[in-house]
Amino acid sequence: MSLRRPSGEVGDVLVVDAGSHSLRLVVVTQAGERARESVVESPPTSDEAHELLDRFLDDIGDVAAVGHRVVHGGDRITEAVVVTDQVLEALGEAAPLAPLHMPPALRTIAEVRRRLPELPQVVAVDTAFHAGMPPVARTYALPAEWRWRWGLRRFGFHGLSYASALPRAAAMLDTRPEQLSCVMAHLGGGSSTCAVRHGRSVWTSMGYTPLDGLVMGTRSGSVDPGLLLDLLGRRGLSRHELATGLEQHSGLLGLSDGRSSDTRDLTSAAAAGDLPSRLALDVFVLRARQGIAEAAVCLDRLDALVLTGEIAGDQPDLVAAVCAGLAPLGVSGDVDAAVGTDALISAPSARIPVMVLTVEEDLQVAAETRRVVGASSG
DSSP: OOOOOOTTTTEEEEEEEOOSSSSSEEEEOSSEEEEEHHHHHHHHTTTHHHHHHHHHTOOOOOOEEEEESSOOTTTTTOOOEEEHHHHHHHHHHHGGGGGTTHHHHHHHHHHHHOTTTTTTTEEEEEEGGGTOOOOHHHOOOSHHHHHHHHHOOOOOOOHHHHHHHHHHHHHHSEEEGGGGOOEEEEEESSSSEEEEEEEEEEEEOOOOTSSSSOSSOOOSSOHHHHHHHHHHHHTTHHHHHHHHHHHOOOHHHHHHHSSSSOOHHHHHOOOOOHHHHHHHHHHHHHHHHHHHHHHHTTTSOEEEEEEEEEHHHHHHOOOOOOHHHHHHHHHHSSSSOOOOOEEEEOOOTTTOEEOOOOOHHHHHHHHHHHHHHHHHHH
């Protein structure tokens, strides 16, 4: 592997995305194209993931840097940075706030650093996109002592997805990101909405942790805090039972009485008359509409509705269902299907353009990695 290149110029980047239940490895070229990609739908700590990582790294080729997607940067990592022991310590402090994602990501970073010690490695965090949210959007109505002592605030997530989609949305509207005020929604196994005013995040539905906001695959989204206190107190649940229930057995899975956390399965079951599956989809759609409306009121105007994420990208029926309830915002429910490609799905005459954009978090990680490494070597 060669590393030395002209000052400020960075070659191919290996992107490592260690999720809660998957490991994805992608080599991204200088031109921003995926040259090689492998994924395993198993936890990063599994034997299958270890085998994939070993095979991929054994035949990595000429790579100039490694970029790691990390969900939570806490209050210390607010932009993409080169991995150091101090950075890993800061990420470790944030790990309890995203317990499904952070531990496997940190273990994978350690393993890749061990295998590729000669390469610069960068972490790109999902929370960075929202780091500049105004105080009115990020501050919880909690005792001031709690907020200052423990850093309690709304962090927000899916930032890499939003950062990747924003310039493409602006280009489709023939404008620049800094001129765009829009609502963005990432709809997938994890879901959130975001208000972008003049190219900057000013509010988002996820909060201190990725558990807040919309209904998700296995995560509950927003729940009455009093209900949670009742479960811990009068109902006798332990903290572990409550955390496991909220993170792994709620959301679409809980609403469907354990049938599935995948909207594709639920759509098929609902079409066959399964009522719990129908309920799960209806609640998901309603909460998505509500999250979009919450974001819209944070803007001075609404230029567009931008949808991304796995569900937005491959389930046009659900996209249409979400849009059908947004008439008060000026969004027409008359949208055309779009699968697997960036597309404007609203009619040319629509008051509020609606678009579906593919998920390109890996390309965003590569771009941020290239910028950080280039700046440090320039």
